[in-house]
Amino acid sequence: MAAEQTYLMVKPDGVQRGLCGDIISRFEKRGLKIVAMKFTVIKKETAENHYGEHKGKGFYDSLISYITSGPVLAMVLEGDNAVSVCRNMMGKTNPQEAPVGTIRGDFAMVTGMNLIHGSDSPESAKREISLFFRPEELVAYKRTADEWIYE
Numbered sequence: 283m284a285a286e287q288t289y290l291m292v293k294p295d296g297v298q299r300g301l302c303g304d305i306i307s308r309f310e311k312r313g314l315k316i317v318a319m320k321f322t323v324i325k326k327e328t329a330e331n332h333y334g335e336h337k338g339k340g341f342y343d344s345l346i347s348y349i350t351s352g353p354v355l356a357m358v359l360e361g362d363n364a365v366s367v368c369r370n371m372m373g374k375t376n377p378q379e380a381p382v383g384t385i386r387g388d389f390a391m392v393t394g395m396n397l398i399h400g401s402d403s404p405e406s407a408k409r410e411i412s413l414f415f416r417p418e419e420l421v422a423y424k425r426t427a428d429e430w431i432y433e
């Protein structure tokens with residue numbers, strides 16, 4: 283098992299709709315390890331940094347106001363190929379194209395309210411984790427269940 287970390291975030295619609303527990307639960311049950319978690323309202327500057335790749339696109343302004351409109355649940359999860367495993371669990375960006383069984387495919391209807399963010403590559407994960415967490419906020423511990431999750 284090569285431990286990889288990824289950044290996940292339940293967006294303001296997920297928090298307001300009371301879906302944090304369901305979403306965390308899916309990742310926990312799959313076998314992802316929780317390394318850090320934070321409930322916070324994102325500052326505009328941080329949001330602009332986080333979504334820098336989308337600056338200039340038509341949806342950028344509404345994306346920034348949506349992601350800063352209320353609290354989010356930010357987390358770092360760890361596991362074998364955690365980035366792609368979590369992306370697959372989230373489903374496509376447009377929830378109407380996301381398969382049933384994914385988070386977006388089960389709980390969301392439109393791209394602008396698609397409930398969850400997840401890093402799209404290990405490089406993005408490193409960048410996003412450092413944007414939202416200080417190194418000492420990542421908790422290193424042995425999880426006894428690992429021997430029943432990984433061969």
Ligand code: DAT
Nearest residue numbers: 336341345374375393394396398399400402
């Ligand atoms: P993802 O969140 O699946 O990584 P992304 O990085 O392409 O998708 O876009 C970031 C967010 O921006 C996405 O979750 C919702 C919003 N977004 C992307 N494309 C959009 C579009 N065409 N119209 C409205 N919002 C969009």
Ligand code: MG
Nearest residue numbers: 399400401402
């Ligand atoms: Mg993205």
